[in-house]
Amino acid sequence: MRHDAERQRSFTRRALVFGGAQVALFGALGARLWRLQVEEGERYRLLADDNRISARLLMPPRGRILDHRGRELAHNIPTYRVRIVREQARDARATLGALSRLITLPEARQAAVLTEVAAVQGFRPVTVRDDLSWDEVARVALHVPDLPGVILDSVDVRAYPHGEALAHVLGYLGPANATDQAEDPDRLLRLPEFRIGRSGIEQAHDRELRGQAGLLRVEVNALGREIRELSRDEPTPGRDLELSLDLDLQRYCFERLSGELAASAVVVETATGAVRALASVPSFAPSVFQGRLHPGLWQELRDNPRTPLVNKCIRGQYPPGSTFKMITALAALEAGVSPTARVGCSGVYGLGNARFHCWKEHGHGSVAMIEAIEQSCDVYFYEMARRVGVDAIAAMGARFGLGQPLGLDLPGELPGLLPTRAWKRQRFNQPWHQGETLVAGIGQGYVLTTPLQLAVMTARMCNGGRAVRPALARDHGAEPPGTVGVPAEHLEIIRKGMRAVVHGGRGTARQATLGLPGVEMGGKTGTSQVKRISRADRQAGRHKRKDRPWHERDHALFVCFAPYDAPRFAVSVIVEHGEGGSRTAAPIARDIMRRALELLPPEAAPALTAQAD
Amino acid sequence: MASLPAFREPRQHLGEKLAALHWPIVALLLLVGAIGYLLLYSAAGGSHAPWAWRHGVRLGVGLGIMLAIAMVDPRVWYRLAYPAYATTLALLVAVELIGAFGKGAQRWLDLGVIQLQPSELMKLALLLALARYFHGLHLDQIKRPLFLVPPVALILVPVLLVLLQPDLGTAVMLAAGGGILLFMAGVRLWKFALAGAAVGLAAPVLWSRLHDYQRQRVFTFLDPESDPLGAGYHIIQSKIALGSGGLWGRGFLHGSQAQLSFLPEKQTDFAFTMLAEETGFAGAALVLVLLLALVLLGVVVAIRAASPFGRLVAIGVTANFALYVVINVAMVTGLIPVVGVPLPLISYGGTAMLTVLIGFGLLLGTDLHRDRTLGRFPGDP
Incomplete structure (x- = not known):
């Protein structure tokens, strides 16, 4: 029993040491929490907002170019496109097959779309085809309710209804490159769909015509999916520009x-x-500079001794x-x-x-x-x-x-x-x-x-x-x-x-x-x-x-x-x-x-x- | 092996036992488990599915098992200690063999109904075996190095097996739990120093044996910002979530880091982070205080127990629980590498909760039968 008593005293001593050590350890953890949450909380709060809030620029419509009587020389027309969202379209391949019966969609294009669909995050739309004809728009619109994950929407494309007669005066638009972005701090230039004036009036009066970008602040999750809209500043449309031209x-x-x-x-x-x-x-034709430039045509335009450009x-x-x-x-x-x-x-x-x-x-x-x-x-x-x-x-x-x-x-x-x-x-x-x-x-x-x-x-x-x-x-x-x-x-x-x-x-x-x-x-x-x-x-x-x-x-x-x-x-x-x-x-x-x-x-x-x- | 010692006390009725139960501990366990339920409800974006309700069911079942175990006379556990250890060790080896023939890391046995993780069970089996071993020893015997060989072997064999799985977190917990038990049993401090030195010498060898992902975790821990989108992502996002909670938190269901999935493993290993984000320092500190209260009550139970076996079981369960908490919280606050240890009763996951509740069952049983000395057994050395 003497042994037992001594042993119990030893145990109690050591158990108290253990308990004390636990108090110290928990105290240290509490101190760590205090430091992270209270002392440095502000900083981490900002980092959390950085994570959480994603700002997206909204494109303003570009101003029209008019003659002195107000007739349109350049304006925007919507072109329709079909896009697909993987996580809503349960079977992308089947959906594309269904679409191919409604619109012209070659096998090769379908394969390319499937590759891209597989590569992007599930909630990101992938363009299946753009520049749809009216008939195609009508057919797709009719079937959209039966095609989950298919989006039919429109994007503005610049149109020059008088073609060649005004091509030199009006110029054309092109994507903003790194040089443009370095020279012009306007955040609009960072939008991939933004087009900057590349020559003519479109270039000379680009700033009036382009308008100001709107800003959409959305809450996103770790995958980049938009959860909800936090605030929206509507874009300021570009100003219509009236020319003295008749x-x-x-x-x-x-x-x-x-x-x-x-x-x-x-x-x-x-x-x-x-x-x-x-x-x-x-x-x-101003359309030469829209979309993909055909290299042969470009060569011909550039080398023509009559200098059409x-x-x-x-x-x-x-x-x-x-x-x-x-x-x-x-x-x-x-x-x-x-x-x-x-x-x-x-x-x-x-x-x-x-x-x-x-x-x-x-x-x-x-x-x-x-x-x-x-x-x-x-x-x-x-x-x-x-x-x-x-x-x-x-x-x-x-x-x-x-x-x-x-x-x-x-x-x-x-x-x-x-x-x-x-x-x-x-x-x-x-x-x-x-x-x-x-x-x-x-x-x-x-x-x-x-x-x-x-x-x-x-x-x-x-x-x-x-x-x-x-x-x-x-x-x-x-x-x-x-x-x-x-x-x-x-x-x-x-x-x-x-x-x-x-x-x-x-x-x-x-x-x-x-x-x-x-x-x-x-x-x-x-x-x-x-x-x-x-x-x-x-x-x-x-x-x-x-x-x-x-x-x-x-x-x-x-x-x-x-x-x-x-x-x-x-x-x-x-x-x-x-x-x-x-x-x-x-x-x-x-x-x-x-x-x-x-x-x-x-x-x-x-x-x-x-x-x- | 000797026959079971005779009961000194008269048999108690179940009702008396329930009345004598250490209810504050039960209440604390229930409270912490309920906090876990709310947290998992929030982790699912305000939904009982998929985690919260299952957590609740497991908590209920676990508490039932715990109470049942508490009713059982500790001599049963004393008698079962070595067989339980041997069985669990066999299961560990079985897992190892299946892993060797299958592919990659294997940590559990699929029994169809539940997935059994022998390394978790080993935490309990080890402390029972050690407690039984030291129960029969005199203090003089404990002081002799030769008597340390069996318990050290009891610890090292499962530790090495778990390391092979590989599961660094559980291995560390087993070794630390075993070490604490040796200390509580009265092993001299200089022997721990010696063991520490031996581990220090063995560290380079151990390092070379670590898996790449384990080394990466250590590297990442040392400099999380070096790879913010890769391995460091967990720690950085966890610290951001913790920090942004501030003093009072961002509100229940309103932690942006957790709700928007920036926080990885928010329902399991990083549940405490989510708690700290949504309820702030106030909530996190409160939960820490509750957990510390459980630990200290466990220590009191251990000190109050009459038998060495009971004392060691109680302190072993307490130490195991404390290790879970300290390692998990230190991990999510960026104090130690991410080792994959859950926060018991709060994190989603069945095995850890079951281990902890079974452990507390043993502890409550010890407390209920604290006056029983179990005697010294003639056949024991």
């Missing part, structure tokens, strides 16, 4: 130009610079040829040359050992400024250019918007080129030759202009010297224009010369009268050389031959404004390799001008003017 005139321009291989036309309001039409031929109105840079002569004339007037001073033209102009030819082989005889413009006498302008120098010509050209991007709300406008002595030294490290001044004086050599610049130049010449800037969206560049700083009497001489081109007895565009009673037009033809004419060519008469390859033929240009008394529109037309401004370009420009005057009668003008002021 749909009918634009389509007319496009159709009228389509008779040519490659051409472009620009119509602007002389008072405001608002662009009424901007057409470039050939064009492309290029908006020639703003990216085609051509020597302006004789349409540039008004600039030379204005530079001469500013230098003090009398408009009545006469220059004798014998068909050739000598400078040192060099001979510079007039387009008219046997010369125009004695011409003053207005006659020189009317007949487009090269020799007269050789002389004027020699007198004022190339830098004065370039400075005058710049005042009329040449040699610089004009800030039209379309991306990719090219500047053209007004050569100066300094430019040549910098560019080629060579001195300027006087012969180059003569060539520049008739808009050849280094001088390059875009059709848009020529239209704006013409507008500034006939609107009293207001330095209007071109714009497509109504409220773009609304600040009042400055002035070109040329005396009104100088501009009046130019206007008279341009009127004579169309209405004068010897005008180079006599056949281009509008044919509207009481409406006169001022204009100027231009024919710009693409290939330099060598002396040998000239002697062989090759420079006039019609059998030159297309790409070596001269460009045909025409700029005009009308009505003469109260100029409303300025139009420029360039037909690439069209050979003669008076023969090819002038009739087109005349037709466009007539159509513009018919479609946009003067009473429509004040509204736009009021908007611009």
Whole structure:
């Protein structure tokens, strides 16, 4: 019993030690809980919310693009698609089989869908097919109640109902890439279904058109399944964008130009610079850039020598040829040359050992400024250019918007080129030759202009010297224009010369009268050389031959404004390799001008003017 | 083996026994089990199915078995101790063999009606066998190293078998439970130090024998953030759930981590986490206090028992229960690696609850018959 008592005391001692140890251990666990739950609770609470709450962006509908009368140029149309949710469709394979009896669904597509269905989480929808026809939508809609797990819904797709005629102006949309996302913090860009403007108006006015993303906060479980909606901020739809463009005139321009291989036309309001039409031929179907791009088609579009992907109105840079002569004339007037001073033209102009030819082989005889413009006498302008120098010509050209991007709300406008002595030294490290001044004086050599610049130049010449800037969206560049700083009497001489081109007895565009009673037009033809004419060519008469390859033929240009008394529109037309401004370009420009005057009668003008002021 | 000792006390009636039962322990067990029921109801998103109602049924059946066992005279358990150990050991070997011929880890025998997990039963069988062994020894004998060979063998054989399964958590619990029993039986402390040193030396060998997933658990425990979506996910999510509970919890049925399935195994090993998320520190601490009360009451029962067998059984059951709680809570709070030990009476799962309740049956029986010394048996050494 002594042993037992001792043993019991030992046990009791040790049992108390054990009990004490348990109290200590439980105490430690309690302390650990205190630390995690109370001291660090806030932090873990945030982590739990991070787990729990998933934010989803909601796509706003993109704004429409309208013409000045509110007609739709770009809008969104729903396209229908069929999707399948695995965990609701008890047997995905059987469901797809049932669907294949309702819609076109090749075996290969079914297999691909089954693979994807097996790969994603059970509650995530997988697209079976999109772009369903109406018949297919109707058939699927009828059977949806019998097909668990099948979702029929719609997504917005951008539509351009007028296709090629507006493809260059409107541009197209594409998925936002990493560069876009780096440059633009807008969270919308992170949405996979978001499409960003890739060219044209869609790009230039993307921010107005795209709207603002909505935000849906949902509670999700560990698998990402949405349990319930916590809050919803509706997206702000994109703003509808109204353009100054006239749909009918634009389509007319496009159709009228389509008779040519490659051409472009620009119509602007002389008072405001608002662009009424901007057409470039050939064009492309905007659907080319929707969905998957066919590589062969892309190659063909890109390598086509007629450059269908290029908006020639703003990216085609051509020597302006004789349409540039008004600039030379204005530079001469500013230098003090009398408009009545006469220059004798014998068909050739000598400078040192060099001979510079007039387009008219046997010369125009004695011409003053207005006659020189009317007949487009090269020799007269050789002389004027020699007198004022190339830098004065370039400075005058710049005042009329040449040699610089004009800030039209379309991306990719090219500047053209007004050569100066300094430019040549910098560019080629060579001195300027006087012969180059003569060539520049008739808009050849280094001088390059875009059709848009020529239209704006013409507008500034006939609107009293207001330095209007071109714009497509109504409220773009609304600040009042400055002035070109040329005396009104100088501009009046130019206007008279341009009127004579169309209405004068010897005008180079006599056949281009509008044919509207009481409406006169001022204009100027231009024919710009693409290939330099060598002396040998000239002697062989090759420079006039019609059998030159297309790409070596001269460009045909025409700029005009009308009505003469109260100029409303300025139009420029360039037909690439069209050979003669008076023969090819002038009739087109005349037709466009007539159509513009018919479609946009003067009473429509004040509204736009009021908007611009 | 000697014949059964004679009863010193007169036989008690069942009614008297029930009246003399340690009701506070029964009430605590019922309370904790009921908390488990509510928790499983919440784990199912506010539904009695699939876990809560079965938990309730098991709790009821388990408590019945416990009371029945408590009524039985401890001498029955004394007599059954070695046969029970031998049977359970045979079952462990059987499981091992089936596992070897089958595929992968095998931890239970499918008896059709229930799945029997011999490693859980071994916790009870081991403590009964050890208690019986030490019951017959003098304190002087216990102090002699030679007498330590049989009990150490009794512990090590099942521990090694369970390690082979492999089930690290149960092996640790068996070894720790056995060790505590040796300590309570009076084995000298320096011998534990020696054993500790031996384990320390054997650790590298043991490490090389660990399965990849077991090593991964240790690595993950040491740095859970290194693999937040993989192996560390359990610990990180568990800590987030615990922490976000705050002082007062996120409300019954409103723990986002558990309700939204971020918390893995919320109905079994991580049930305590869910409790702490939904009821906060207040609720978790309360449950800890209840569990500690059970442990301390167990210690009191052990101290009060007259026979060495009874004392050792009672302290062994208590130690086993405490080990469950401490290992589980330490695991879900990120203090030790995830070893897959449930929280008894709260976690969903039959075997652990049954083991614990059978154990408490023995403990309550010990308390009921605490005055019986069982005597010293002539045939025992």
